[in-house]
Amino acid sequence: xxxxxxxxxxxxxxxxxxxxxxxxxxxxxxxxxxxxxxxxxxxxxxxxxxxxxxxxxxxxxxxxxxxxxxxxxxxxxxxxxxxxxxxxxxxxxxxxxxxxxxxxxxxxxxxxxxxxxxxxxxxxxxxxxxxx
Amino acid sequence: xxxxxxxxxxxxxxxxxxxxxxxxxxxxxxxxxxxxxxxxxxxxxxxxxxxxxxxxxxxxxxxxxxxxxxxxxxxxxxxxxxxxxxxxxxxxxxxxxxxxxxxxxxxxxxxxxxxxxxxxxxxxxxxxxxxxxxxxxxxxxxxxxxxxxxxxxxxxxxxxxxxxxxxxxxxxxxxxxxxxxxxxxxxxxxxxxxxxxxxxxxxxxxxxxxxxxxxxxxxxxxxxxxxxxxxxxxxxxxxxxxxxxxxxxxxxxxxxxxxxxxxxxxxxxxxxxxxxxxxxxxx
Ligand SMILES: [Fe+2]
Numbered sequence: 001x002x003x004x005x006x007x008x009x010x011x012x013x014x015x016x017x018x019x020x021x022x023x024x025x026x027x028x029x030x031x032x033x034x035x036x037x038x039x040x041x042x043x044x045x046x047x048x049x050x051x052x053x054x055x056x057x058x059x060x061x062x063x064x065x066x067x068x069x070x071x072x073x074x075x076x077x078x079x080x081x082x083x084x085x086x087x088x089x090x091x092x093x094x095x096x097x098x099x100x101x102x103x104x105x106x107x108x109x110x111x112x113x114x115x116x117x118x119x120x121x122x123x124x125x126x127x128x129x130x131x132x
Numbered sequence: 133x134x135x136x137x138x139x140x141x142x143x144x145x146x147x148x149x150x151x152x153x154x155x156x157x158x159x160x161x162x163x164x165x166x167x168x169x170x171x172x173x174x175x176x177x178x179x180x181x182x183x184x185x186x187x188x189x190x191x192x193x194x195x196x197x198x199x200x201x202x203x204x205x206x207x208x209x210x211x212x213x214x215x216x217x218x219x220x221x222x223x224x225x226x227x228x229x230x231x232x233x234x235x236x237x238x239x240x241x242x243x244x245x246x247x248x249x250x251x252x253x254x255x256x257x258x259x260x261x262x263x264x265x266x267x268x269x270x271x272x273x274x275x276x277x278x279x280x281x282x283x284x285x286x287x288x289x290x291x292x293x294x295x296x297x298x299x300x301x302x303x304x305x306x307x308x309x310x311x312x313x314x315x316x317x318x319x320x321x322x323x324x325x326x327x328x329x330x331x332x333x334x335x336x337x338x339x340x341x342x343x344x345x346x347x348x349x350x351x352x353x354x355x356x357x358x359x360x361x362x363x364x365x366x367x368x369x370x371x372x373x374x375x376x377x378x379x380x381x382x383x384x385x386x387x388x389x390x391x392x393x394x395x396x397x398x399x400x401x402x403x404x405x406x407x408x409x410x411x412x413x414x415x
Contacts (some may be wrong), residue, residue: 007363008362008363008366008367011366011367012333012334013332013333013334013335014329014331014332014334014366014371015332015371016290016366017288017289017290017371018289018290018291019289019290022197025197025272026197029192029196029197030197030198032193033196033197035217035275036193036215036216061384071262071332071333074331074332079192079288079289080330080331081191081192081288082192082197084330085156085217088217088218092247094146094330094402094403095402096401098330098331098335098336098403099335101331101332101333101335102332102333102334102335102336103333108205109335109336112336113336113338113399113400113402113403114161114400116338116340116399116400117327117336117337117338117340117399117400117405118329118334118335118336118337118338119337119338119339120337120338120339120368121218121365122344123334123337124367125367125369
């Protein structure tokens, strides 16, 4: 079944974690959340493939984990509250993860936030991004 | 009779808890955030609650993807601050008013709000950060100084309950509290927000104009606030700004007319706009 268009599909740079994504990403998210326990972190450190194999993920999802491709993980059904546990496993704090996902350097992102954050102007509709 | 005398809105940014736990609130980055809480702590001492009804969301801590209750009411005797990957926050265990919580659970279900009942639950920063904001520094050996009834709302998987449904739930909570025959002072907290997006290429979105307007209508024209759509929250305030539906639960439990005694707004705390209101209820 193809995914029905959603009224929030035209928001740029955003993956809305709806039921379709939740279904698609279930095992990916359960894998990520397993890393909030030390025994699982140890298992993942000792043998990443063996730990990943405990969860029924697709090859694409496993590859995105190997690549630490943060946006791809979201595209494949990951949710940020879950994928951030993989970030934490790597020692990446939330703000730096946000910088990586938005394609900015750590310092540029931090400065943008201190200066008031990313403006909604020009960032409400995909059509505004296509013009850029 | 139990009375809701105030509603408090407060962001629950984890970094606010970290700043308190690591004693770095005097750093220039944090000073403007915590300045806005000074009044709140004084006010809280003068208007000390017996029970806080605390509306928050769990961030995949107590609930993983396997169970996603839309509304889950904490009925356990106590709630332990959770280990969110860096060890539990060094704050007191949260103690419930268990009989009152059971009464509210029963009243809500009979009032046709089919909530989930939690008899065991750890609580994450969503619940402990607003308590730290209002009650100040506490160690695990201390007491929070209030009993707490937690209500966890799903805002992680779309759709969260609508603003309208949250407001109506607040009204039902009000009826439940009003029918409890014990002379106690109750505060209700709506936590989370304000504008923020933690994910993907649009991460870092902040909409200060929208946030301020939201506070205005939430206080003075709640009938307008309850009509805000999910898509407006997502587009205007970022994918995680949807947490603000929880402020509607708080507002629904108050009178139509309230007195705003305090407002604080600051950008940023980490990735998020910090918003905070104290509303006095007069009935
Ligand atoms: Fe939150």
